[in-house]
Amino acid sequence: MTTKRSTTKRTATKRTATKRGTGKATTTTGPVLGARALNRATLDRQLLLRRSPLSALAAVQHLVGLQAQEVKPPYYALAARLDGFTTEELSGLLADRAVVRIVTMRSTIHLHTADDSLTLRPLVQPARDREIAYFRNGLVGVDLDRLAVLARELVEAEPRTMKQLREALGAEWPDADPQSLAIAARCKLPLVQVTPRGLWGRSAQVALTTAEHWLGRPAEPAASADATVLRYLAAFGPASVKDMQTWSGLTRMRDAFERLRPELVTFRDDNGVELFDLPDAPRPDPDTPAPPRFLPEFDNLLLSHADRTRVIPPANRGRTWQANTFFCPLLVDGFLAGVWRILGDALVIEPFTELTKAQRGEVTEEAERMLRVVHPQTPYDIRFDTVIP
Incomplete structure (x- = not known):
């Protein structure tokens, strides 16, 4: 793909940084990308400048998942982005277990490919562990490791609703808060929503089992932070460290960006914030036409940057x-x-x-x-x- 480079202002800003371990200040420069340039670059990667011929499965993989708090948003999201998309295509992927609905980034339900559900969920597990801390007052006296074992046995015996989980876990810990017990189970385990939940026109209440049980595959090692940064930039860049942290719900991602710095290019936004990007990623001219698009509520386009003025x-x-x-x-x-x-x-x-x-x-x-x-x-x-x- 031929990438236009006329998106940057002809001015450059200087950055003074301290090189680790030396205490010496170094000065770097980076072209400025205004809001419109960032808008067009992000829309292009989000498949919103023009309809993409990608399959629904390939699009879900490229976008590193879709917001799926409710049933319909993933369908509207792909309808806006793909040429030839049908609701039956995505429902078929869910029924075939090629994609699943699971809590990942920002503690919200996302629709991911089966492969991503097994690697991205372990990556964001530290954020899910922090989430449990918000419910500690309702978990006094609860052994969280034992809770995870019991909850796994329950949902792998048969898919359970959150109400059923509350009741079963509450019987084991009657003095604990039932809602806190169920949330702790959801945080400790990679629970997916089983079908027919998520199918277009045939949905049902949420019932949960583990990703490993639903997919018939063992747990996999967590995706690396570096690889995930590259995927994020491909779908949402150019972006800052804080942008990526906002998208993922993770913290302390600076080290990953620094390790990748030699293979990335850098820019500045209008406020001087450093933005990282893939060298060959598309950065269209800011005057590139952007057709109207109808997006679902909570679309990741609007939620995946610390500075959302690009959209x-x-x-x-x-x-x-x-x-x-x-x-x-x-x-x-x-x-x-x-x-x-x-x-x-x-x-x-x-x-x-x-x-x-x-x-x-x-x-x-x-x-x-x-x-x-x-x-x-x-x-x-x-x-x-x-x-x-």
Whole structure:
């Protein structure tokens, strides 16, 4: 792939750093990437500048998983990104156990390939261990290693709901908080949601078993921090150390970036923050057209950087939720420009500012396409609601 390099400003910023073990200051320079350049680079890697011919399985692998707090978001996420995607394709992958729903990054449910579920979950285990500490008051007197053994026996005997886990573990530790016991089990074990949960149009309540039991494969060593940094940059870069830590929920990732520094390139954002990237990764011209895209709530595009201004203009920060209600983001010209939701028999689009006639036409065309892909049997009206103040 030919990579454009005209995305950087012609100015460069200097960085003074202390080389480890020497105490000597060294000065480096890096071109500046503005918000629009970062936007286009990230959209390209997120398969959102143009629809990708990748299969659903290959896309899930490339994106290092999809947010899957609810059933529908992964389907909407792939519909926005892939050419020829169908809901049956992803449901088939779930039914065949080629992909699974499991808690990984940021303690949230992600849809991962089977291979990634067995290696990424061990990588983020330190974050899951820290999560248990938040519930320590409800776990007084509980042997966590014994809890993990008992919980594994329970869910591998048959998939269990969280309610069933609470009840079974509560019988063993009657003085502990049942919810804390179930959460501790989820943190200690790589629990996947078994099908039919996650299947399009055929979902069910959450029932859990271990990834090893569901996939019929033993646990694998954790993915290396270095390899995961490279995968993150391929899907979300250019990015800072804090960006990667925000995405993963891990801490102390600086060492991995420093080990990789000789094989990476570096830039600066408008605030002077150092950004790392793969040398041959795409960095399109900031003026590259970015068609409208309908994304699901909690899409990783909006949640995987410490500085989210590459996608969310400062004026629109926090506008995808109101009073514990989360809306789906609409991108116009690559940036968050409104929200959408399906209400009754209508797809309702609520822009944050007035759209031009051309933009409304493009948004409507994209909405029609999305509905054909995800809801081909259901007729929906497309309605622009009042601009959200």
